[in-house]
Amino acid sequence: MTSRDWQVERRAVVDRDEYACRSCGFEDAGDSRTALEIHPIDTAESGPGTHAHESAFVTVCTDCSTTLRGDHAGIPETPTALFERVRETTQRQGGAISEVASFASLATSLPSALEADEIPAKSVDETNVESADEGQTAAENAASDPLEEYCRTRRDAILALDLADAHLEALEAVDETAFDTDVRTSLQSVVESGHSLQSTLRTVVERAETVPAGLERCAACVGTVTDGSCSTCGLEARATSEWEDPDGTLAFERLFAAINSELQAASGTTKTLTEQTTTLAEALSGEEAS
Structure with missing residues (x-):
C-alpha cells in the first residue's frame, strides 16, 4: 500500500x-x-506499505493516541497523583467491561438474526451501499443493521481494552521507590x-468473534468467507474446531455459555479490584498524612 493509498484508507476510517x-x-x-x-485494532500488520481493510482501524484523537502509544510522561510521584492515575485506570476498565459486554450481547444475537432473515446474505460493504439512509448518521445506520452494529461494537470493545492496557502499563511504570511498602504492595x-x-x-472478545466465524462470516468485518478467507477484507477464516459438534456444526449454546461464564468471572475480578483499590486508597491516605 502506497502512502497515498494509506491516506485514502485513513480517510475512509475517519469518515x-x-x-x-x-x-x-x-x-x-x-x-x-x-x-x-x-x-489499528487488529494484530495484522498495518500502516503505510501494508494492505489493511478499514475494519482493522478506529478513529482516535491525538490525546487518546498518545495514551495508546504508551507515553508515560508525568508519572505520579505523590500519593494524590498516584491515586488519580489508579482511578482513571479503573474507570477505563469499567468502560471496557461495558463495551465488551455490549459486543458479546450483539455477537450472540447474530445466529437468530440471520435465521430470521434480518440480515441480507451479502458482505457488509454491499449492505452499506444498498441500505444506508443518507439522512441517517453512521451510528443510526449501524443500529438498523446487526452486521454493522457487530463491527462497530467490536471496534469499540477492542479500543477500550487497548486503552485500559495502556493505563495499566502506565501504572507499572510508576517509580515504586517513591512510596512505602504498603502502597507498593497494594499497587502491585x-x-x-x-x-x-x-x-x-x-477471551470474551475472542469467543464472541467465533460466532460469525461459525456462520461462515469474517470475525472482523462479517463479510462472507470463501475458500478460507474473507471476500471483503481478506482476513483468514477464524478456526472454530474447538466449538464444533461431532457433525461439524458450531455448538452455539456451548459457546454462549462459555462467553457468559467469562463475563461472570470478569464480574468477580472487578469486585476484587474494587476492594484492592480501596486498600490502596487507605495506604496512600496514610502515607500522605505521615
Whole structure:
C-alpha cells in the first residue's frame, strides 16, 4: 500500500467514524483531520506499505493516541497523583467491561438474526451501499443493521481494552521507590488484578468473534468467507474446531455459555479490584498524612 493509498484508507476510517474519537468523543469540527488519527485494532500488520481493510482501524484523537502509544510522561510521584492515575485506570476498565459486554450481547444475537432473515446474505460493504439512509448518521445506520452494529461494537470493545492496557502499563511504570511498602504492595495487587481482568475480557472478545466465524462470516468485518478467507477484507477464516459438534456444526449454546461464564468471572475480578483499590486508597491516605 502506497502512502497515498494509506491516506485514502485513513480517510475512509475517519469518515466512517464521523470525524470523532471513538473513545472520548472529541470531534474535529474543522474537518482538518489534523487532530484525529487512526488506531489499528487488529494484530495484522498495518500502516503505510501494508494492505489493511478499514475494519482493522478506529478513529482516535491525538490525546487518546498518545495514551495508546504508551507515553508515560508525568508519572505520579505523590500519593494524590498516584491515586488519580489508579482511578482513571479503573474507570477505563469499567468502560471496557461495558463495551465488551455490549459486543458479546450483539455477537450472540447474530445466529437468530440471520435465521430470521434480518440480515441480507451479502458482505457488509454491499449492505452499506444498498441500505444506508443518507439522512441517517453512521451510528443510526449501524443500529438498523446487526452486521454493522457487530463491527462497530467490536471496534469499540477492542479500543477500550487497548486503552485500559495502556493505563495499566502506565501504572507499572510508576517509580515504586517513591512510596512505602504498603502502597507498593497494594499497587502491585491492583495492577495484577487489572491484567487478569483484561485477559478475561479479551477471551470474551475472542469467543464472541467465533460466532460469525461459525456462520461462515469474517470475525472482523462479517463479510462472507470463501475458500478460507474473507471476500471483503481478506482476513483468514477464524478456526472454530474447538466449538464444533461431532457433525461439524458450531455448538452455539456451548459457546454462549462459555462467553457468559467469562463475563461472570470478569464480574468477580472487578469486585476484587474494587476492594484492592480501596486498600490502596487507605495506604496512600496514610502515607500522605505521615
